[in-house]
Amino acid sequence: MPQHRRFEGPTDLHLHSSHSDGTEPPAEVMAAAHRHGLHTAALTDHDTTSGWAEAAEAATSLGMTFVPGMELSARHRWRSVHLLAYLVDPDDADLRAMTDRIRSSRLDRAQIMAERISHDYDIAWDDIVAQTTDGATVGRPHIADALVARGIVVDRTEAFASILHPAGDYYVALYAPDPVTAVELVVGAGGVPIVAHPAGRALLPDSVLTAMLDAGLAGFELHHRENLPEPTALLAELAAERDLIVTGSSDYHGLGKPNMPGENTTADDMVARIFALGRGTAPVFP
Template sequence: MRIDLHAHSNASDGTDSPAELVRNAVAAGLDVVALTDHDTTAGWREAVDALHGTTLTLVPGAELSCRVEGISMHLLAYLFDPQEPAFARERELVRTDRVRRARAIVERCRELGAPIEWAQVERIAGRGAVGRPHIASALVEAGVVESVDAAFTKEWLANGGRADVPKRETDPAEAIALVRAAGGVSVFAHPGASKRGRTVSEAAIADLAAAGLAGLEIDHIDHDEDTRVRLRGLAAELGLLVTGSSDYHGTRKTVRLGANTTDPAVYEALVDRATGAKPVTG
């Protein structure tokens, strides 16, 4: 059983539509895929509709923007009730602030000599929740950088980079409480991804475990083997589940669906803890 619990559609910063994501997951030989767009559930309905005639199981979820110890981090939320008012309001506030931030980043890029426009970024984002990857694609179109990855350096869009602008980010303990109140379960996404910038301390992860965090996403393209071994030891010490996934973004990144996967027993444990929503099978 092949289970990938972290994938994005063009409802946020992926390039596949939710329906295309489902079709590509089937083609990749997956049995289960989670749709975890940034701070939005906008792609859920289309993805569920695309399941018809397949044997694929969809795990509805989202990837939440958080900050602790002054460090940006992402929290994967699975199987929550999308209508729960407090959690829905927080996601809306984060999405609204994404637009403010993106406009400010575009202006900074222009001040730094990059010939990009807000209308260009809006076109690239389409219906998705606008974010830095869309601005990175605009920089590629303008010939400023060679690739999306090349835009995420201190020269341009990386955290603390010349064009970076702070955004609204939820305290992760608060986010975990919101997810739990909505019947969902939470997993810390790529906690050891040091190439993205500073990583959260083990002490802070222990605090999040005490607050109700269910697991750590350890098998991830941004974790080398030493990091995976260290995080597995931490997960065992804290009683956290260990997940694996691709963090697929379509053509915006090179990683493919199913590049890393989650053990079926861990998947079942996550599902058993959730009360807000259930996985959907075609």
């Protein structure tokens, strides 16, 4: 693998395309990253690597380094946990079986939620499917987009705060592995696992974090607009004690969120550590 090659930042390690819940194809995501001055960018669609080839070609044609990634869904009790997985082997059997199962659950959940919502709002399954692109698994963001298109809500934010809220009557939980299993799957596929936006309203329990670290968790995405100051400080202390990787990124979704590429970035030395740890696939240099 060409991990010894020189690269330089600024680097954004968390961007989404229309292969999951972003609104732009992978090539347009890389073009947006380039317009915002990035030299290195990762595509981290939810539970899929299907956009890698298009993103890599676009990034390298623009003189950028491409980092293959994915955002693997996990769950601890009621809480969703998102695990950024860099440089995994996309053909690893165990990881692929899990992502297939999660995407199947995502589709089943969307269909059930759509049926429930249709009893109270003028929306049909075809309206939701119309918001997806080929190869994308239908999910809550696409339901939100359909609600916007039908004039029921103003934007995704309103949809998730009301009709699609987890405490609401229409919500259906997504199947996802526990966080320790998710870390083990990423490590087993040669990847580098980093917890996405881990410092929101509630930190994972110490016992869960310890088990994740023992399983090979490499670090935390501490520079992210959803992180809060106090829990971020606590995780920064843990990262320093354990010599963990600390990343920063935008979580760009195109028009799906206000986040812009490069609003948070990852230091070059941290990117180098990810490149050195990854065994499943390699970064793609221009």
